Amino acid sequence: GQQVMQIPQYQHVQEGEDFTTYCNSSTTLSNIQWYKQRPGGHPVFLIQLVKSGEVKKQKRLTFQFGEAKKNSSLHITATQTTDVGTYFCAVLAPKTSYDKVIFGPGTSLSVIP
Amino acid sequence: DADVTQTPRNRITKTGKRIMLECSQTKGHDRMYWYRQDPGLGLRLIYYSFDVKDINKGEISDGYSVSRQAQAKFSLSLESAIPNQTALYFCATSSASYEQYFGPGTRLTVT
Numbered sequence: 001g002q003q004v005m006q007i008p009q010y011q012h013v014q015e016g017e018d019f020t021t022y023c024n025s026s027t028t029l030s031n032i033q034w035y036k037q038r039p040g041g042h043p044v045f046l047i048q049l050v051k052s053g054e055v056k057k058q059k060r061l062t063f064q065f066g067e068a069k070k071n072s073s074l075h076i077t078a079t080q081t082t083d084v085g086t087y088f089c090a091v092l093a094p095k096t097s098y099d100k101v102i103f104g105p106g107t108s109l110s111v112i113p
Numbered sequence: 114d115a116d117v118t119q120t121p122r123n124r125i126t127k128t129g130k131r132i133m134l135e136c137s138q139t140k141g142h143d144r145m146y147w148y149r150q151d152p153g154l155g156l157r158l159i160y161y162s163f164d165v166k167d168i169n170k171g172e173i174s175d176g177y178s179v180s181r182q183a184q185a186k187f188s189l190s191l192e193s194a195i196p197n198q199t200a201l202y203f204c205a206t207s208s209a210s211y212e213q214y215f216g217p218g219t220r221l222t223v224t
Binding site: 009031033035041042043044045048088090092100101102103104105106 | 146154155157158161169171207211213214215218
């Protein structure tokens with residue numbers, strides 16, 4: 001079945017440092033989504049990427065979809081303590097009868113003030 | 114926001130008991146999902162439903178059943194709970210774009 005890998009599993013950064021998490025698939029993806037889950041909270045949708053090579057920005061967050069549509073990255077510039085949480089990528093499983101969303105295992109970010 | 118609600122929020126139950134987790138949504142979405150979250154394993158899909166008459170198994174459906182009572186309601190049942198079903202359970206809905214909206218979660222402990 002569809003497998004999605006994320007690296008790193010954990011990342012500890014000093015406040016103000018940059019952070020990047022990577023999402024990789026062995027198959028070509030139709031799209032990719034990113035979610036953030038704060039400690040004790042529920043996942044919240046951040047963005048969806050659809051086009052090859054697509055780059056989208058949300059304030060200090062930059063999302064990129066690879067040219068081959070097999071990988072994606074989320075980069076946070078100058079981390080803040082509010083960035084703490086787990087970041088998940090999610091992809092559509094290959095079409096069978098219906099599409100469903102498959103989540104990666106997540107990258108847990110800690111920010112040291 | 115309270116677009117997706119889950120009850121109960123926390124539950125402790127004993128091995129062998131039947132338990133039902135309920136989910137309601139006001140987003141008007143046809144698609145609803147049940148996920149299980151365990152540390153380090155991300156979110157794993159248990160069941161999903163694309164309309165009231167449609168139920169599909171996800172990655173880890175064994176030991177679980179679901180009921181889609183209405184467009185807005187999707188419940189998850191554990192017929193005979195076992196300790197390795199201790200986890201955080203999330204309900205979610207999505208539009209046709211597959212953007213998922215999650216409920217606050219139910220923390221279930223099976224002793």
